[in-house]
Amino acid sequence: GDSVTQMEGPVTLSEEAFLTINCTYTATGYPSLFWYVQYPGEGLQLLLKATKADDKGSNKGFEATYRKETTSFHLEKGSVQVSDSAVYFCALSESNNDMRFGAGTRLTVKP
Amino acid sequence: NAGVTQTPKFRVLKTGQSMTLLCAQDMNHEYMYWYRQDPGMGLRLIHYSVGEGTTAKGEVPDGYNVSRLKKQNFLLGLESAAPSQTSVYFCASSYAGGRGQPQHFGDGTRLSIL
Numbered sequence: 001g002d003s004v005t006q007m008e009g010p011v012t013l014s015e016e017a018f019l020t021i022n023c024t025y026t027a028t029g030y031p032s033l034f035w036y037v038q039y040p041g042e043g044l045q046l047l048l049k050a051t052k053a054d055d056k057g058s059n060k061g062f063e064a065t066y067r068k069e070t071t072s073f074h075l076e077k078g079s080v081q082v083s084d085s086a087v088y089f090c091a092l093s094e095s096n097n098d099m100r101f102g103a104g105t106r107l108t109v110k111p
Numbered sequence: 112n113a114g115v116t117q118t119p120k121f122r123v124l125k126t127g128q129s130m131t132l133l134c135a136q137d138m139n140h141e142y143m144y145w146y147r148q149d150p151g152m153g154l155r156l157i158h159y160s161v162g163e164g165t166t167a168k169g170e171v172p173d174g175y176n177v178s179r180l181k182k183q184n185f186l187l188g189l190e191s192a193a194p195s196q197t198s199v200y201f202c203a204s205s206y207a208g209g210r211g212q213p214q215h216f217g218d219g220t221r222l223s224i225l
Binding site for chain 2: 045
């Protein structure tokens, strides 16, 4: 079945450092890919998405490119802030009733 | 904008007790979902609904029941709680079908079974 694998955390960075969180997927068809962010005590919020190969999703300085050839959707940000501290989830969906999530990566940014 | 609202936010139960978690959305979404979140395992789908009066099983449905009597509400029931059901439960909704539709999440219910 479909699955998502993302890099294990926790990840700790200094403010203004470059961020990469790796995500790879396995799918039988042609999924849409998502990154969600979860702040402490809150639910998941959509951060960005991409629906076809070579699409780049972007939001709040975060970017991820849908790479079909490597089945990857790595999350990047050029300069992280303390306010980016959260848990990040990679997810895929081949139909609207079956979204599969990775295990989550906890990011802590220190001033 | 309320979005997706879950009640209660916290609950402690004893083994064998029953309870119902309520999810309400005000976005007129057709699809609604219940997930559980456990450490190191991401979110796993318990049950979902594609419209009023419909429900279907997800990845981990055992020990849970659901009902969607009104379009805006989706209830998750535990008939006889077990310690293995200690988790954080999230409700989500989405507008319609199609693989590109994102889901909108509530803030979660933290449930402990003693």
